[in-house]
Amino acid sequence: xxxxxxxxxxxxxxxxxxxxxxxxxxxxxxxxxxxxxxxxxxxxxxxxxxxxxxxxxxxxxxxxxxxxxxxxxxxxxxxxxxxxxxxxxxxxxxxxxxxxxxxxxxxxxxxxxxxxxxxxxxxx
Numbered sequence: 001x002x003x004x005x006x007x008x009x010x011x012x013x014x015x016x017x018x019x020x021x022x023x024x025x026x027x028x029x030x031x032x033x034x035x036x037x038x039x040x041x042x043x044x045x046x047x048x049x050x051x052x053x054x055x056x057x058x059x060x061x062x063x064x065x066x067x068x069x070x071x072x073x074x075x076x077x078x079x080x081x082x083x084x085x086x087x088x089x090x091x092x093x094x095x096x097x098x099x100x101x102x103x104x105x106x107x108x109x110x111x112x113x114x115x116x117x118x119x120x121x122x123x124x
Contacts, residue, residue, distance in 0.1 A: 001025075002024060002025060002026050002098055002113040003024070003025040003026075003113075004022055004023070004024050004025075004096050004097070004098065004113055004114065004115035004116075005022065005023050005024075005115055005116070006020060006021065006022045006094065006095065006096050006115045006116065006117060006118040007020070007021050007022075007023075007118060008020040008021050008118060009094060009118030009119045009120045010119075010120070010121070011121045011122075011123065012086055012120075012121070012122055012123070013122070013123050014086060014087055014088055014122055014123065014124050015085060015086065016086050016122070017082070017083060017084045017085075017086065018083045018086065018120060019080060019081070019082050019083070020036070020080065020081040020083065020094055020096075020118060020120075021078055021079075021080055022034070022036075022078065022079045022080075022081075022096030022115055023076075023077060023078050024077045024078070024079070024098065025077070026077070029074060029077040030053055030074035031053055031102060032053060032098050032099060032100065032101070032102060033050055033051065033052055033053065033098070033099035033101065033102060033103065033104045033105070034050070034051055034070075034072060034079040034096060034097070034098055034099070035047065035048070035049065035050035035051070035096065035097050035098075035099060035104075035106075035111055036048040036049045036050070036070060036079075036081045036094060036095070036096055036097075037094070037095045037096075037097060037108060037111075038090075038092035038093065038094045038095065038120075039092055039093050039095070039117075040089075040091060040092040040093075043092075045095070045108060046061065046108075047061050047106045047107075047108060048060070048061050048064055048068065048081070048094070049061065049064065049068055049069075049070035049081060050070065050099075050104045050105065050106060051070045051071065051072050051079065051104065052102060052103075052104040053074070053102050055071065055072055057104045058070055058104070059104060059105075059106055061106075063089075064083075064090075067083065067084050067085045067086075068081060068082065068083050068084070069081070069082040069084075070082075079096055081094070081096075083120070086120075086122045087122060088122045088123065088124045089122075090120060090122050091120060091121050091122050092119075092120060093117040093118065093119050093120075094117060094118050094119075094120050095114055095115055095116075095117045096114075096115045097111035097112075097113060097114045097115070098111060098112060098113040099111045099112065100112045100113075
């Protein structure tokens, strides 16, 4: 069983930055794709970013490209999401998730383990 625990959310003004972290349990973290997703009130959960096991492949949603950066530290079993130039529309609960294969994809239904989420609120 894999456990994912997000941290780093909070309240920030528009234009500010936050860094989210997601710590994973287990010894096989470095074998799998990790992703970040978000869900705003009244909306469906959506893809934000994903990273392959070696960090060689990264995909981003168009809405965050150029502002957000996903990274990982396999020695620490942790994946990060650096969020810069935050906008009010980035307000959501942010979830990290693990995909049970080493091929990075953006499809939410291909991720099998999820964290509990961390709230990010961007004020205007």
